[in-house]
Amino acid sequence: MIHIFLNIIKKNYFFTIFKKIIKRFEKNTSAEAKQWAILNTSQTVEEFCSSIDSLLYDKIKVDIKLIEEEALNKLSKLKVSLGGGGNYILLYFLILKFKPLNIVETGVAAGWSSLFILRALKKNGKGYLFSSDFPYFRLKNPEQYIGYLAQNEINKHSWFLDIRGDDLALQEIVNRLKNSEIDIFHYDSDKSYSGRSKSLNILSSKINSKTIIIFDDIQNNLHFRDYVYEHKKNFHVLEFQGKYVGIVGCELL
């Protein structure tokens, strides 16, 4: 509790924390969203990757296992729990398959997704990662843990991390992208409906019809359903460990 209080009174965090609290009062549509996700689930993540390139998917299973073991070993040395990772298998596969130049992710936490993204970029020999996060304010000095798993990656110079929260960080990422556009966008931060739409709005000038957009935990609310219907997007819903991932923009969809 003391850490929550100390983090809240830090000037830069107050507004983001305040907004997070307000968002808790948004309409709860999780039951309907889960029902929609189940009805629209076409494949598991594994089936989806295999259907695009089964040879590649089989090949990367060994990499994934090794990176997972390395990460778990590193995390076991920490005395705090930083939560599980996002959909890093899907990310790793898509990056090796499509060799994107610019990847944007929201939600870093311990850095599972960042680690797998950087490893895939390293294998490709090109590409940049732009990450947005906000510290877990229940922890003491939470900043030190953000991206912990990816902090020593050899290609960390290709990684820009902004921990001021999506509203500010994504605007900064738009500025840094200059004339380039986003090839892959992975959303795994503020799970509210308004947080998801606001982030997409901020990035809208950098997203094109080919941008692969991945939303984690679409069972939380109806944002993904409304987004794909409103923009008439082809989409896939994939099941992963009892949760649902929404994906649009993949040229092989």
Ligand SMILES: C[S@@+](CC[C@H](N)C(=O)[O-])C[C@H]1O[C@@H](n2cnc3c(N)ncnc32)[C@H](O)[C@@H]1O
């Ligand atoms: C589920 S975790 C991300 C897991 C990460 N993708 C991984 O694979 O390890 C969600 C992260 O989003 C962050 N977050 C929550 N609200 C946020 C916001 N408004 N802006 C940026 N990050 C936020 C949380 O603090 C947490 O670090």
